[in-house]
Amino acid sequence: MSKIDDSFSGTKDVAEALAFDEGALAAWMTENVDGFAGPLSVSQFKGGQSNPTYKLDTPSKSYVLRRKPPGKLLPSAHAVDREHRVMKALGEQGFPAPHMFGLCMDREIIGTEFYVMDFVEGRIFWNGLLPEVEKDERAAIYDASNATLAQLHGIDFEAAGLGDYGKPGNYFERQIGRWSKQYRAAETEAVSEMDKLIEWLPQAAPEQERTSVVHGDYRLDNMIFHPTEPRVIAVLDWELSTLGDPLADFTYQLMGWVMPPEVRGGFLGIDLDAHAIPSMQTYVEAYCARTNRDGIPELDFYFAYNIFRLASIVQGVYARALQGNASNAKAMELGKAVVPLAQGAWSFAKNAGA
Template identity: 35%
Template sequence: MSELPGLDLDKLAEHLKVEKLSGELIPGGRSNLTYRVTDGTNRWVLRRPPLGHVLATAHDMSREHRVISALGPTKVPVPHAELLCEDTEVIGAPFYLMEEVRGTAIREQDQARWITPEKATTLSHQLVDVLADLHEVDPNEVGLGDFGRPDGFLTRQVSRWGKQLDNSRSRDLPGIEELRERLAGTVPDSPRPTIVHGDYRLDNCLVTEEPLGISAVLDWEMSTLGDPLTDVGLIYVYWAGLNIEDDPITGTVPSLPGFLTADDLVRRYADRTGTDVKNLGWYIAFGYFKLAVILEGIHFRFTTGKTVGAGFEKLGQFTLPLVQQGLAASKEQ
């Protein structure tokens, strides 16, 4: 096969100056498209934006490439960045290549059968500790001092995701305007700004069994400089999910024996970093809002034939439950 949805392997081979490439779409991503490619000797992972309806700054390949390049020398595990191509003539969109890292993105319980309760606890701790390591990186020391604008970060975030909702709206979504207005009217004071991942969760990490650990953090498309508690609030959302059977938000992996609760994750983060988490209810509510907007964007792209991926046809039904969870969390501030 010389062509995949969104990736012409013949043109890519010509650009890389290799004779022939084979590849496959890596399932599970809900935004940017990810492929595994090889020339028979070398193996890479390629990232490109969705096939259409690209919202401004949401799928910037150069940002992803820049941040993983900068974090390479730090304690934060990231793949080695191999190549950035912003020439859309090659495959029809900007893309970058990175090394293929050993490990599995654990999204479902069937992938986690080998995880004993003891290993689940250890992995929970490591998930928090890697996030703490990220937030402890000095942006200036790794060349990311201009990677974002921390002043007014939360206000802009609420506005930005509200605008992305407007750009992806194709149906009535009861309660989402109330949630947006409540968030905008109760923005807390932020702690010291850090590099934030923007979508940190277990299945955006690669996990190895031997040795047990996180071998790489992936999907840096929403990374910037800002309030570290946005990462903490969002991982709380991903961990707690919707509390339903076959929860698509968590994949129900955190419910397996030995994994910490969402509250335990927050406590470990607070103990490790010394960060005050008393206003975390706002960040949790914002996490539910942000995830609702993301799923609504995927629903919009899927219904217009502009993205590909297993299970995308089901995601739209979870937007409103996320909104309701966000409203509930916002009342607990």
């Protein structure tokens, strides 16, 4: 789950391992980016993006470059062409995605495939309680987040040219299979709750009623808000996007209301009224009204699925980190999160009848 620095403008000098021929890039941009005029200055965004991300400054404009990491990669990993494709298509449908200036699949230019998009100035909120925002604006920020996701799920993906962006049916079956395999491949110890979830989830999945573009990692800190207004002006980080069940996407964000504060800043046990943050019921009702639903009766299944998926992702990060450095403190902390996540997912599964 990649992340751009909390200010989105926090940069550093380009790491030696991620440097490239800036002259070759400037020449490519001169040929391929309308309005580009050098000289070009390149810096690297701080943070641990899986796809290295750079800020490109010129006297008149700033851009963002996202590239595949150098080195040997899995064939389907770090698919910057998919990111470029979905943001370009959605932007053309009026969705708040950064403007795409160009995609380069020629590895000869900077060593890997890359794309160039607009640099969007605005606010990224890292704390879901929004302490930096006046109380009377907080509900409006959450409502904008809700409306933006409903807008995404309402886009006609065929008309947007995304009819082949993923398989249209059996989303949960495919996702549960994918994350089960990834978990098994990265498994470092037996976790009985994960074993039970892998067995129970496939036969408990609700029937998929709708298909839409799903973001796959939709949460507040993957959005850029207008500098002064409670309005989403760009949604970032589309690496996990595909065609799927919109309720999986919505309930992924909704997990924040049922997770404890120590797990990704969850709201469990927090007096939301005191912080002027909408309740889960209010958030669900707003989404259902916008998407013409009577309600979401299978919430316990969706939470079990989403927390299981998160546990699988965390286990994969932990296993990869261990391979690189068995004493890595951050990896050890990640490893400790898998069992509590699995236990949390299984408790929701039991609520759903497991």
